[in-house]
Amino acid sequence: xxxxxxxxxxxxxxxxxxxxxxxxxxxxxxxxxxxxxxxxxxxxxxxxxxxxxxxxxxxxxxxxxxxxxxxxxxxxxxxxxxxxxxxxxxxxxxxxxxxxxxxxxxxxxxxxxxxxxxxxxxxxxxxxxxxxxxxxxxxxxxxxxxxxxxxxxxxxxxxxxxxxxxxxxxxxxxxxxxxxxxxxxxxxxxxxxxxxxxxxxxxxxxxxxxxxxxxxxxxxxxxxxxxxxxxxxxxxxxxxxxxxxxxxxxxxxxxxxxxxxxxxxxxxxxxxxxxxxxxxxxxxxxxxxxxxxxxxxxxxxxxxxxxxxxxxxxxxxxxxxxxxxxxxxxxxxxxxxxxxxxxxxxxxxxxxxxxxxxxxxxxxxxxxxxxxxxxxxxxxxxxxxxxxxxxxxxxxxxxxxx
Amino acid sequence: xxxxxxxxxxxxxxxxxxxxxxxxxxxxxxxxxxxxxxxxxxxxxxxxxxxxxxxxxxxxxxxxxxxxxxxxxxxxxxxxxxxxxxxxxxxxxxxxxxxxxxxxxxxxxxxxxxxxxxxxxxxxxxxxxxxxxxxxxxxxxxxxxxxxxxxxxxxxxxxxxxxxxxxxxxxxxxxxxxxxxxxxxxxxxxxxxxxxxxxxxxxxxxxxxxxxxxxxxxxxxxxxxxxxxxxxxxxxxxxxxxxxxxxxxxxxxxxxxxxxxxxxxxxxxxxxxxxxxxxxxxxxxxxxxxxxxxxxxxxxxxxxxxxxxxxxxxxxxxxxxxxxxxxxxxxxxxxxxxxxxxxxxxxxxxxxxxxxxxxxxxxxxxxxxxxxxxxxxxxxxxxxxxxxxxxxxxxxxxxxxx
Numbered sequence: 001x002x003x004x005x006x007x008x009x010x011x012x013x014x015x016x017x018x019x020x021x022x023x024x025x026x027x028x029x030x031x032x033x034x035x036x037x038x039x040x041x042x043x044x045x046x047x048x049x050x051x052x053x054x055x056x057x058x059x060x061x062x063x064x065x066x067x068x069x070x071x072x073x074x075x076x077x078x079x080x081x082x083x084x085x086x087x088x089x090x091x092x093x094x095x096x097x098x099x100x101x102x103x104x105x106x107x108x109x110x111x112x113x114x115x116x117x118x119x120x121x122x123x124x125x126x127x128x129x130x131x132x133x134x135x136x137x138x139x140x141x142x143x144x145x146x147x148x149x150x151x152x153x154x155x156x157x158x159x160x161x162x163x164x165x166x167x168x169x170x171x172x173x174x175x176x177x178x179x180x181x182x183x184x185x186x187x188x189x190x191x192x193x194x195x196x197x198x199x200x201x202x203x204x205x206x207x208x209x210x211x212x213x214x215x216x217x218x219x220x221x222x223x224x225x226x227x228x229x230x231x232x233x234x235x236x237x238x239x240x241x242x243x244x245x246x247x248x249x250x251x252x253x254x255x256x257x258x259x260x261x262x263x264x265x266x267x268x269x270x271x272x273x274x275x276x277x278x279x280x281x282x283x284x285x286x287x288x289x290x291x292x293x294x295x296x297x298x299x300x301x302x303x304x305x306x307x308x309x310x311x312x313x314x315x316x317x318x319x320x321x322x323x324x325x326x327x328x329x330x331x332x333x334x335x336x337x338x339x340x341x342x343x344x345x346x347x348x349x350x351x352x353x354x355x356x357x358x359x360x361x362x363x364x365x366x367x368x369x370x371x372x373x374x375x376x377x378x379x380x381x382x383x384x385x386x387x388x389x390x391x392x393x394x395x396x397x398x399x400x401x402x
Numbered sequence: 403x404x405x406x407x408x409x410x411x412x413x414x415x416x417x418x419x420x421x422x423x424x425x426x427x428x429x430x431x432x433x434x435x436x437x438x439x440x441x442x443x444x445x446x447x448x449x450x451x452x453x454x455x456x457x458x459x460x461x462x463x464x465x466x467x468x469x470x471x472x473x474x475x476x477x478x479x480x481x482x483x484x485x486x487x488x489x490x491x492x493x494x495x496x497x498x499x500x501x502x503x504x505x506x507x508x509x510x511x512x513x514x515x516x517x518x519x520x521x522x523x524x525x526x527x528x529x530x531x532x533x534x535x536x537x538x539x540x541x542x543x544x545x546x547x548x549x550x551x552x553x554x555x556x557x558x559x560x561x562x563x564x565x566x567x568x569x570x571x572x573x574x575x576x577x578x579x580x581x582x583x584x585x586x587x588x589x590x591x592x593x594x595x596x597x598x599x600x601x602x603x604x605x606x607x608x609x610x611x612x613x614x615x616x617x618x619x620x621x622x623x624x625x626x627x628x629x630x631x632x633x634x635x636x637x638x639x640x641x642x643x644x645x646x647x648x649x650x651x652x653x654x655x656x657x658x659x660x661x662x663x664x665x666x667x668x669x670x671x672x673x674x675x676x677x678x679x680x681x682x683x684x685x686x687x688x689x690x691x692x693x694x695x696x697x698x699x700x701x702x703x704x705x706x707x708x709x710x711x712x713x714x715x716x717x718x719x720x721x722x723x724x725x726x727x728x729x730x731x732x733x734x735x736x737x738x739x740x741x742x743x744x745x746x747x748x749x750x751x752x753x754x755x756x757x758x759x760x761x762x763x764x765x766x767x768x769x770x771x772x773x774x775x776x777x778x779x780x781x782x783x784x785x786x787x788x789x790x791x792x793x794x795x796x797x798x799x800x801x802x803x804x
Binding site for chain 2: 001002003005008009010011012013016017018040041043046048051052055056059060063064065066067068069070102103105106109113114115116117120131134135137138139173205206207233234235243247248249250251258260261264266267268270271272273274275276277278279280
């Protein structure tokens with residue numbers, strides 16, 4: 001070993017911390033714990049038999065290509081099918097606008113690699129997906145938080161922060177937005193807010209990153225047009241993934257953008273992992289081609305709606321006054337706000353003892369706030385355990401309330 | 403679109419070029435071209451039927467976990483099996499020393515992320531694997547080339563460069579070495595040279611990166627103990643991959659290092675792609691457990707030896723005087739040196755017209771030298787086309803010779 005490892009690490013590595021979520025999740029491995037932590041899809045939605053059929057076909061019909069190196073842009077058939085999927089959602093795109101990534105996390109990493117120099121500003125929601133914050137920080141981004149209201153990222157605060165940064169000649173590289181069933185807040189941004197944000201981004205000439213891993217999982221309410229489609233002129237880069245609407249274990253996501261932006265992502269990806277596994281890409285393409293994707297997605301939405309409803313009923317039944325929570329129209333999460341004086345990190349330790357787990361909310365706040373919040377996942381826990389878990393959690397909260 | 407994309411790109415992105423190899427490979431897509439370019443394994447080595455059997459088992463017996471998120475470190479069973487494989491090669495390691503990567507290219511990217519600040523020096527062979535050079539440059543590394551002789555990286559030049567850099571208080575972050583059947587040179591470093599290099603690295607307190615994707619593919623000559631095993635004190639980080647000894651399409655590689663170094667890789671990987679596909683990892687683990695790995699590897703070695711021998715005979719038969727080439731004891735490549743006045747880039751254009759392709763050698767030289775060299779892959783082209791390809795190539799070379 002070299003005599004002082006710390007000395008030879010990069011500035012980035014010195015700043016890397018293991019995810020708070022990940023470390024907390026280790027505590028939740030006890031099988032007796034009912035875990036609302038994590039962001040796992042329900043394994044009962046995984047289409048095992050369809051995948052047996054398809055993998056056999058892919059291996060026997062196309063094994064030579066499926067098991068070989070593939071192109072950095074991704075499997076052409078899969079790119080075409082994804083372009084098709086998004087065209088049906090109002091995107092004016094073709095295969096040239098789509099690059100496959102090794103799931104969305106890689107997209108976020110490449111995004112940071114392409115745009116961020118150490119010290120560059122990035123605007124993020126308060127709260128915002130922790131994996132995004134980590135990916136940006138690994139490249140030295142300085143995160144500037146934008147306040148939330150019940151419609152998601154506030155446009156007035158966004159405009160104020162941008163005006164400030166413009167004066168300082170320090171405009172951010174991009175605004176990071178999760179508009180649909182936001183992680184962790186569970187909030188969906190209405191069209192009016194989306195349009196306001198697009199206008200502001202145009203005014204300040206700043207890119208919008210639209211990260212939307214759950215968009216297809218809507219239980220109720222109206223479909224909201226995506227920022228990419230609403231903007232229509234390439235100022236938005238859209239991130240999608242199969243992780244929540246098919247299986248996370250394939251590690252397949254995609255980026256949708258103008259070709260000149262896709263070109264930068266391709267160059268960056270080449271030096272990062274050459275290509276995403278052609279084997280899983282070909283399986284995914286066939287899964288879509290055969291129509292299994294839509295059938296299974298419908299079942300997933302139905303199941304998650306049931307799980308969400310069970311949880312909503314349990315929350316109403318058990319939670320003490322003073323506790324509020326978001327009512328998500330889709331996705332995997334809801335967000336709890338406790339009275340101001342409470343600290344979810346203290347609650348977490350007690351909750352673990354009572355065999356229930358969640359994620360502390362402040363992990364999602366780049367400004368260290370949100371200590372009285374927590375994220376609750378409702379997709380993973382089996383239906384029959386959900387109410388018991390909420391009851392346990394409510395008891396822990398009550399015992400800590402003044 | 404933002405008004406000036408170039409303005410908002412990172413310094414890294416501004417410096418990213420598409421791989422010269424990749425761009426040249428596009429020219430070789432014509433099916434009439436016999437391509438010695440690329441670094442593809444032979445598809446006839448892909449164990450299709452075994453994989454049909456195994457994927458069915460993995461999906462039916464372990465689908466819930468195989469299709470879910472996995473741990474960042476990698477599938478425990480696979481890590482254990484890889485540790486076992488390397489213990490048999492003299493490595494004193496256990497599962498804690500192994501992290502799974504999304505193939506070796508990700509390992510190289512994470513390596514750069516962990517160690518390189520813009521402007522840091524890295525020592526690389528003249529020549530050296532292009533994907534490594536690209537990964538390091540993406541983080542702003544300044545590459546310092548070390549001369550080669552018939553034993554690979556020269557220890558006298560290595561020591562001279564290190565002495566120079568030490569005086570300048572600018573010691574490199576690591577020395578990047580491909581000791582076995584080097585890409586592109588096809589050279590294997592003998593034990594004496596390995597020991598010299600380890601001594602020098604210790605003297606200057608610099609890490610060694612040992613990238614060895616072909617080690618298992620030895621046709622003849624004696625097994626050389628790896629730098630990791632020879633050094634034995636954690637100053638070497640070893641990179642391995644299934645891409646050349648099983649299938650590249652799974653995108654599975656691994657890093658072997660002391661746990662405190664593995665810990666840095668895990669943190670970096672977490673923000674990069676969360677985890678490598680548990681689906682392909684579980685398939686790979688079962689493939690090893692069932693003993694298919696060893697059986698198939700033996701067949702692969704036999705096939706590549708035959709392909710190498712055919713090519714060696716063709717080279718001896720057709721190449722004009724003044725042309726020399728390495729005689730690899732294993733791996734996938736040999737390296738041609740033409741008379742000094744020749745330029746393989748000019749030859750390349752003519753070769754394409756004559757329906758044969760290779761990779762220009764200077765792409766592998768960080769100092770722009772090697773214009774009279776070319777890399778030849780012998781694993782991919784079918785046996786019956788190899789001689790015709792060499793004949794075409796020899797004719798192109800002859801026509802350009804004075």
